[in-house]
Amino acid sequence: LVLADNRFNSTTAPMHTGGDFWHFGGILRSVLLHKLPDDGGVWPWRAYVFPRPGALGDVAINITVSTGSFSGQVPYSLQFDGGDTVEGQLRVVDGVGAIPHISVPKPRAWSLSSPEMHTVAVAIGGGRVVERFGLRSWGVDAATSRITLNGEVVRLHGWNHHQQWPEGSGGKIGASPSAKQLDEDIALLLEGGANYVRGGHYPQDQRWLDRLDEKGFAMWEETLGPGVSVPNLNDWTYFMKYQLQQIDEMMLQSLNHPSIMTWGFFNEGPSSDPAACPGYAAAAARVQGLDPSRFVTWATNSQLNDKCLEHATLISFNYYPAWYNSVGDLDAPAHAWNHYADGVRSRFPGVPFVISETGAGGIYEWTSNDTDAKWTLKYQSEVLGADVDVAMSNRNISGVTLWHFFDFKGNDADTKRCGQCDLVPGSDPPLCRWVDVRCGRPGGLNHKGVVDPWRRKKPAFDVVAAKYKAADFFVV
Numbered sequence: 129l130v131l132a133d134n135r136f137n138s139t140t141a142p143m144h145t146g147g148d149f150w151h152f153g154g155i156l157r158s159v160l161l162h163k164l165p166d167d168g169g170v171w172p173w174r175a176y177v178f179p180r181p182g183a184l185g186d187v188a189i190n191i192t193v194s195t196g197s198f199s200g201q202v203p204y205s206l207q208f209d210g211g212d213t214v215e216g217q218l219r220v221v222d223g224v225g226a227i228p229h230i231s232v233p234k235p236r237a238w239s240l241s242s243p244e245m246h247t248v249a250v251a252i253g254g255g256r257v258v259e260r261f262g263l264r265s266w267g268v269d270a271a272t273s274r275i276t277l278n279g280e281v282v283r284l285h286g287w288n289h290h291q292q293w294p295e296g297s298g299g300k301i302g303a304s305p306s307a308k309q310l311d312e313d314i315a316l317l318l319e320g321g322a323n324y325v326r327g328g329h330y331p332q333d334q335r336w337l338d339r340l341d342e343k344g345f346a347m348w349e350e351t352l353g354p355g356v357s358v359p360n361l362n363d364w365t366y367f368m369k370y371q372l373q374q375i376d377e378m379m380l381q382s383l384n385h386p387s388i389m390t391w392g393f394f395n396e397g398p399s400s401d402p403a404a405c406p407g408y409a410a411a412a413a414r415v416q417g418l419d420p421s422r423f424v425t426w427a428t429n430s431q432l433n434d435k436c437l438e439h440a441t442l443i444s445f446n447y448y449p450a451w452y453n454s455v456g457d458l459d460a461p462a463h464a465w466n467h468y469a470d471g472v473r474s475r476f477p478g479v480p481f482v483i484s485e486t487g488a489g490g491i492y493e494w495t496s497n498d499t500d501a502k503w504t505l506k507y508q509s510e511v512l513g514a515d516v517d518v519a520m521s522n523r524n525i526s527g528v529t530l531w532h533f534f535d536f537k538g539n540d541a542d543t544k545r546c547g548q549c550d551l552v553p554g555s556d557p558p559l560c561r562w563v564d565v566r567c568g569r570p571g572g573l574n575h576k577g578v579v580d581p582w583r584r585k586k587p588a589f590d591v592v593a594a595k596y597k598a599a600d601f602f603v604v
Contacts, residue, residue, distance in 0.1 A: 147352075149329070156304050171254065174192045176383045178421060185235025187229075207248070209233070210249070245261070245262050246262065272523060323345055326350075329353075334382070375415060388422060390425055425442040465486075487515065492535070515528070516592055534580065537573060537574075538569045538574055545569070557580075
């Protein structure tokens, strides 16, 4: 029996806040039950592979055994890619042992253009675990402060991506996709010229991460924690205790995915207040203690007024020029993003900078209008085009994830405030014949996607895809 409690609770993460998206209740993803013999034996549980700096194929492996209290020596054997068996003795302390140095035979690097994967099988006692991993090295170019992958500067471009999909007929939306739906979104992202995805705003489905690994995407994974407050970040009895636990759980699920470039937390948190910084520092230290090989960041909407950025190894800004401000000014994206990129470079030399959110809304059904008024598909295309142009041309910007890939369902308050759209009778997938655009979330949806909830393309999809595909893959 599993009891799932989806009630909001102000003392815990993740259930402290609704966030600007719909929260689904219950068990949403696959559940695996591992039944182990009750004989007191020690079995392998997980094996985490960390590429080491230096020669390709030089790795460390941390092995977690099934008995967390166990300490002692155990014999082990392992195989890379089903090849020759290597045997040895593993010293385990409190359920964890380490092989600090071992070489992968015939190593192949994982990259965005050639996402090569390896496997390692670890056997202890009567148990055996097989893990998939990639040999990759994320870093920073000393001359330009840009992100590098395997020593090469990369230009990253893509979208934020929630985990919502159409569910059956009649306009229903769900969060438990089929394999086919996952594959279709990957194909759409590739068609859109993307090589970078930010998973908003919670740990991701492992099947989704598997596909990103296989197709050569860079990935940002973060904990659930939007709308946090300064008191939350100073609550070490409840909120921060469970937020740090959530970081552990997310990372221990996902560490072996080579696509993950960035670990994140606290989307649009109160980081303009110095009193929040101890919480940011603790979360960053927790991430780096588990995995120093990737970036740690948060998407800040305080921009250069963020007081906690010293704890980030990647700086990421959310801002919506020409949408939430300067509406109608198509020069605003260039002015804003050039200003912020220059500011980050001067204040934080050696730290890369990415645009974590930017964009504009467009109503899928608003296909024609005499002017490029707000919410028209024409205006959305113009704003997104301007955002992408500056992101691809400014050498101080390492990447951009537009908000958002598809239109998605907001929270209860959005729907109550905005009302539902007036549906065309018999349309399936649904079409709106009227919706109130005086509200920030018309019809209870966030309309910033380049496709609608049913993945029907808006004109902005092709505009952005053309610009992404025209961008140089490697930047000299």
